[in-house]
Amino acid sequence: MREPTIFELSSPGRTGVTFQEPDVPLSEIPQEFARANLPFPEISELGVVRHFTKLSQKNYAIDLGFYPLGSCTMKYNPKINEVTARYPGFAAAHPLQPEDTVQGNLYLMYTLQNWLAEIGGFADATLAPAAGAQGELVGTMIIAKYHKDRGDLKRTRILIPDSAHGTNPASSAMLGFDPVQLPSDERGNVDLKALAELCDDTLAGIMFTNPNTLGLFDENTAEVIRIVHEAGGLVYGDGANMNALLGVFKPGECGIDVMHYNLHKTFSTPHGGGGPGSGPVMVCEKLVDYLPDPHVVMTDPGDEDTPPTYGFARPEKSIGRVKTFHGHFGMLVRAFTYIAMLGQEGLRDVAEKAVLNANYLQAKLKGTYTLPYDRSCMHEFVLEGYWKDVPDIHALDIAKRLMDYDFHPPTNYFPLIVHEALMIEPTETESVETLDQFADAMVKIAEEARTQPELLKNAPHNTPVKRADELKAAKDLVFCCYPVGEWEKK
Amino acid sequence: MFTPHTHADVEAMLKTIGVEKVEDLFKVVPEQNRFPDLNLPQPLSEMQAATELDSIASANATTRDFISFLGAGAYQHYIPAAVDNLLQRGEFYTAYTPYQPEISQGTLQAIFEFQSLISLLTGMDVSNASHYDGATAAAEAVILAFNHFRGKRDKILLSRAINPQYRDVIRGYMQANDAIRIVGDDPETGIEPDLKNLIDQIDLDTCLVMVQYPDFFGRIIDYASLIEAAHAQGALVAVVANPTALALLTPPGEIGADIVVGEGQPLGIPLSYGGPYLGFFAVKNALLRKISGRLVGETVDTQGELAYVLTLTAREQHIRREKASSNICSNQGLMTLAATIYMTLLGKTGFQQVANLCYQNAHYTANAVQEIPGYKLPFKSTPFFHEFVVQADENVPELLAHLQHHHILGGYDLSQDYPELEGCLLMAVTEMNSREDIDYLTDVLSEVEHA
Numbered sequence A: 001m002r003e004p005t006i007f008e009l010s011s012p013g014r015t016g017v018t019f020q021e022p023d024v025p026l027s028e029i030p031q032e033f034a035r036a037n038l039p040f041p042e043i044s045e046l047g048v049v050r051h052f053t054k055l056s057q058k059n060y061a062i063d064l065g066f067y068p069l070g071s072c073t074m075k076y077n078p079k080i081n082e083v084t085a086r087y088p089g090f091a092a093a094h095p096l097q098p099e100d101t102v103q104g105n106l107y108l109m110y111t112l113q114n115w116l117a118e119i120g121g122f123a124d125a126t127l128a129p130a131a132g133a134q135g136e137l138v139g140t141m142i143i144a145k146y147h148k149d150r151g152d153l154k155r156t157r158i159l160i161p162d163s164a165h166g167t168n169p170a171s172s173a174m175l176g177f178d179p180v181q182l183p184s185d186e187r188g189n190v191d192l193k194a195l196a197e198l199c200d201d202t203l204a205g206i207m208f209t210n211p212n213t214l215g216l217f218d219e220n221t222a223e224v225i226r227i228v229h230e231a232g233g234l235v236y237g238d239g240a241n242m243n244a245l246l247g248v249f250k251p252g253e254c255g256i257d258v259m260h261y262n263l264h265k266t267f268s269t270p271h272g273g274g275g276p277g278s279g280p281v282m283v284c285e286k287l288v289d290y291l292p293d294p295h296v297v298m299t300d301p302g303d304e305d306t307p308p309t310y311g312f313a314r315p316e317k318s319i320g321r322v323k324t325f326h327g328h329f330g331m332l333v334r335a336f337t338y339i340a341m342l343g344q345e346g347l348r349d350v351a352e353k354a355v356l357n358a359n360y361l362q363a364k365l366k367g368t369y370t371l372p373y374d375r376s377c378m379h380e381f382v383l384e385g386y387w388k389d390v391p392d393i394h395a396l397d398i399a400k401r402l403m404d405y406d407f408h409p410p411t412n413y414f415p416l417i418v419h420e421a422l423m424i425e426p427t428e429t430e431s432v433e434t435l436d437q438f439a440d441a442m443v444k445i446a447e448e449a450r451t452q453p454e455l456l457k458n459a460p461h462n463t464p465v466k467r468a469d470e471l472k473a474a475k476d477l478v479f480c481c482y483p484v485g486e487w488e489k490k
Numbered sequence B: 001m002f003t004p005h006t007h008a009d010v011e012a013m014l015k016t017i018g019v020e021k022v023e024d025l026f027k028v029v030p031e032q033n034r035f036p037d038l039n040l041p042q043p044l045s046e047m048q049a050a051t052e053l054d055s056i057a058s059a060n061a062t063t064r065d066f067i068s069f070l071g072a073g074a075y076q077h078y079i080p081a082a083v084d085n086l087l088q089r090g091e092f093y094t095a096y097t098p099y100q101p102e103i104s105q106g107t108l109q110a111i112f113e114f115q116s117l118i119s120l121l122t123g124m125d126v127s128n129a130s131h132y133d134g135a136t137a138a139a140e141a142v143i144l145a146f147n148h149f150r151g152k153r154d155k156i157l158l159s160r161a162i163n164p165q166y167r168d169v170i171r172g173y174m175q176a177n178d179a180i181r182i183v184g185d186d187p188e189t190g191i192e193p194d195l196k197n198l199i200d201q202i203d204l205d206t207c208l209v210m211v212q213y214p215d216f217f218g219r220i221i222d223y224a225s226l227i228e229a230a231h232a233q234g235a236l237v238a239v240v241a242n243p244t245a246l247a248l249l250t251p252p253g254e255i256g257a258d259i260v261v262g263e264g265q266p267l268g269i270p271l272s273y274g275g276p277y278l279g280f281f282a283v284k285n286a287l288l289r290k291i292s293g294r295l296v297g298e299t300v301d302t303q304g305e306l307a308y309v310l311t312l313t314a315r316e317q318h319i320r321r322e323k324a325s326s327n328i329c330s331n332q333g334l335m336t337l338a339a340t341i342y343m344t345l346l347g348k349t350g351f352q353q354v355a356n357l358c359y360q361n362a363h364y365t366a367n368a369v370q371e372i373p374g375y376k377l378p379f380k381s382t383p384f385f386h387e388f389v390v391q392a393d394e395n396v397p398e399l400l401a402h403l404q405h406h407h408i409l410g411g412y413d414l415s416q417d418y419p420e421l422e423g424c425l426l427m428a429v430t431e432m433n434s435r436e437d438i439d440y441l442t443d444v445l446s447e448v449e450h451a
């Protein structure tokens, strides 16, 4: 059943929460600035609670079931993270408090910077970026400033593999770089020949996702890094897929110069229905002075009797500020909690089980679906959601039909280099029983595609709404409970 | 720790895959770099982690331990219990971006309601589904304006009375764009409330004029003539607004703003040492297709039932790649939900009550402080909302240290960013500051003077 909007639920005179009246002598609000009308909803507290509870029930979520959304690492979000991030000592701290009052926060940030750098094999890290895409922006700013500071002004091109996430070209374009697409070879690696041809003294760097969005560890990793470095470029690592490599491989040790993590993927902070994320950026030794402002440093190492103290400092050649205050602190507390609980052993276990789960599902599905790159995969793999004998069935139909089996669909139509892509990332927190149930559903759907194709075409059948008319949304342009333009008439 | 695999599971799975051991799955990783040591502390049990984090948190003294008059971009407000209770529903916070509308109507409808509330609050036609924070929303407004004129206008005019961190972030975002000039926030142009020096710089090269409302000093300034002057030259106007203030003040959309952005943290989001917060971003119809970030639109499903979907996605990075209007992907999803629940719970009455409490408490504080010898309000003749500037005869860092000693966070030292405001302090007062706290502040300040 449709849930009315908060405006439909409103009745003049109701309110959810009331506040006390002022107990100070009153001052006049200047009439020339006073607002005539605030047309906000008026609903009781219970009315509000029911409304949002009902809305929540129209969502699918990790807490409800299997969410194999490729490239998004929809792993379990431990409940303890939600508790620690809400400790009043964290949640009630104002970002502009004097440093001596927030030594706990600064210690946590300093330690997390070091842990994240250690896990990736880098010299240092910044916690400022708000999400992966902002991490990319910071990384490309660092690359731009590095070349500029050396007077190397010709370097305007950034190479981006054709399997890359859309944020890679978008981020580098925002920084004024000219993104150049780099083809993949038939095994899903960066095409070395094409790479060598595109490398010259106008190369600023490459944005290299490893494992890439096919879920494959690039077999030419060392070569790619060497070729780019020899041409004078820097190597940016998109570390969104680091779940596969925790305790397995340190990108920084192998020559990646700068890389971001997505804490909301690899380090278990929740996705929140689209955010907030957190995208710390790690750098190698020669780039540490370029990190954004502010950066947490140890201001005094302390001694036997006094603990060390921490504070903010602006790195010498800093690219400057990219966000107010100091990053998504609440997400940092969650990631810190997670790493503290896992340690080296637990992190390696994450990577091993993530890769084990993905290879297991790949093995179970590759007879039924086309696996365009038939190799041992990392944390995810990509199938074709298309069969020649039933050409009317598309990846989208398979995705929608999975909802009827109570699974979240895989990522569709990405990466762009796979025809009708279905990108499957099971994550390490799923049991073999869940994987088996999912595999059974996928096999069953492949059967249905032949025997009852309309089941797929009309899917989903049991969801709160059926397939939505996206063209109508783009034509009508209704973004507000009041139609666009109505406001002006009021 | 969070992996459910039994030994038997692993054995059976390896068999299906056709390898002997888990390590065999990593043969593609260069051998000399495979399975490095990680120098990390010994893992903690959940119980130990809870204790450890508690002790780290306890090493802070926060707005709960101090009486706080700190604002300058982040504000303490009361958050009704229902907000966090609803946010902690796993159906909301463990979902991803609502790319599959059939199983994401909860998130989608909540964002649609958020967009509606922000449109109404700001007086604009269309709000997007959020940016990272107020500052990055402001930077996105600059990018929008620059692209709107296809690079033909190269000047961005920023008022010096915009939050300095916002101006830093704007410059950070634009650092590689040599074609753009960001001016107007220099000391010569100044911070006079008549805006004359700023208005004088608006010309045919200006693509955007940006001001803050109330401004960084808390002042409520009439922007009508500035907006008129900007529009006369064909320039766009962006207003950075405080959402709590808009409960009482004429919305920027009604006085002609083309873009309204701001920090949504005051809308039910904890201070949390600076994040995650919420950037809101709203435009007039004419700029609808230039807006960056996600947008939820209304439509119907195949049965004719009302449904919500992400729409106009051709502006976004996953479709347009390097030609996208922004690189933003993850936004502030759960924070928009917090703000939506907060605004809905407070509703018309509660939201105006909070804004009025802020206004009244701030004015009470300001009046009391200026009575104390040695303190004055340099911007006294301009109306203000819940923040104001105090000029002290005292040295500001020493004064703040003295207040801290008395368990008061006295405010923000403005000379850090404004050399011309040496000796000035920015104080914020909200519904969280009781009359008793305020009286205590003035007592302590009076003693400083007498000491």
Ligand SMILES: Cc1ncc(COP(=O)(O)O)c(C=O)c1O
Pocket: A071, A072, A131, A132, A133, A134, A165, A167, A209, A213, A238, A240, A241, A262, A277, A278, A279, B328, B329, B330
């Ligand atoms: C490979 C890859 N890179 C970058 C990103 C962007 O991260 P965010 O959404 O946090 O901005 C994603 C997110 O989906 C991704 O999968």
